[in-house]
Amino acid sequence: MNADIIVVGAGAAGMTAAGFAGETGKKVLLIERNEKPGRKLMITGKGRCNLTSDRDTVDELIAAVPENGRFLYSAFSKYMPHDVMEFFESRGVPLKTERGQRVFPVSDKASDIVDCLSAFAKEKSETVSGRVRELIIEGGCVKGVVTYTGEKYFAPKVIIATGGCSYPGTGSTGDGYILAKQAGHTVKDPVPSLVPLEIHEGFCTDLMGLSLRNTAIKVTDTEKQKVIYEDFGEMLFTHFGVSGPMILSASAHMRDMKSGRYIITLDLKPALTAEQLDARILRDFSDNLNRNFINSLNSLLPKKLVPVIVKLSGIPMSLKVNQVTREQRQKLVSLLKGLNLTVTAFRPVEEAIITRGGVNVREISPSTMESLKVKGLYFAGEVCDVDAYTGGYNLQIAFSTGRLAGISSAKEK
Secondary structure, three states, X not given: OEOOEEEEOOOHHHHHHHHHHHOOOOOEEEEEOOOOOOHHHHOHHHHOOOOEEOOOOHHHHHHOXXXXXXXXXXXXXHOOHHHHHHHHHHOOOOEEEEHHHEEEEOOOOHHHHHHHHXXXXXXXXXXEEOOEEEEEEEOOEEEEEEEOOOOEEEOOEEEEOOXXXXXXXXXXXXXXXXXXXXXXXXXXXXXXXXXXXXXXXXXXXXXXXXEEEEEEEEEEEOOOOEEEEEEEEEEEEOOOEEEOHHHHHHHOOOOOOOOOOEEEEEEOOOOOOHHHHHHHHHHHHHOOOOOEHHHOOOOOOOOOOHHHHHHHHOOOOOOEHHHOOHHHHHHHHHHHHXXXXXXXXXXXHHHOOEEEEEEOHHXXXXXXXXXXXXXXXXXXXXXXXXXXXXOOHHHHHHHHHHHHHHHHHHHOO
């Protein structure tokens, strides 16, 4: 089968590329290995799909991309968050902006975003089922692709938008890296980003399933002796350590992971100063003077957290509240305002929302997304070595680079 442009991968970047390329009148073939497109998109934002961040400037977007952010200047400037929002709303998907400028569909259903994007791609391109095994390259130019079942599809332009290798069950198994290497590209080994963290302290297992809201965290790099990240929000204890929105965001700031290098400090009562917390504890104690210490914290902490804090405080659980000393109380305050967790490792890449690493962006034209190694070959989305923090930024990268690759491939001779 012949086409003008082949897009490999029907995720956010691939469907965007196929749709915008097809709008130019070119014959576009979208090849997808899954039965349904956008499988990874379906699980983003806990199934709600945080599709972008409502930011007004390119610099704000680049600031949220710790890896090769400047490479995205052209892609971002040509397709900003307000453009993405206008695209979906003009096609019948109303959106809303929540805390932190995070944009979601009003329905809170990722399926609405997937259906809209899928319809756009179907209108402008033809979709075929298949998993691409290799590129057809002749004389330094791409000529098409070959699938694992032996089918050959020919086109002078090919866009690789296969994602990274996180959540392999959705089809992201690193196929794009193999194709890029075949074309002579350098690929930085993928590692997890936006990923849960394994913690040394065993009490995390005791707290498994406990979700904390309105908690503050501070992440310290012990090698550089400096705080690298601070946040306020929600987190979750698991059998292996910690997860949740704040933790995923924090993980993106951790580079060259080594066991013990990073310490997470939790402030369980960030709305109170140490003095105010001490006064609050004194009031609780005054209401429980003849009770055991372990029974005096139920109004201050979640039930599951009480025995852990009691044990860490060193105050005997059976000690009567009226016998707790000022020194013991101050130690309790310090613990609640500074509970330390020692990070030992990232969780496996299969559990990461995205991967850090991918095709070396120095080998890709930032103004077109075309390969500087093979003429007619383009890249879009997570397959490139760019990764951002949580908050809709990674999908904005997919939309911006997908559109740029799609339009560029239709224009370039």
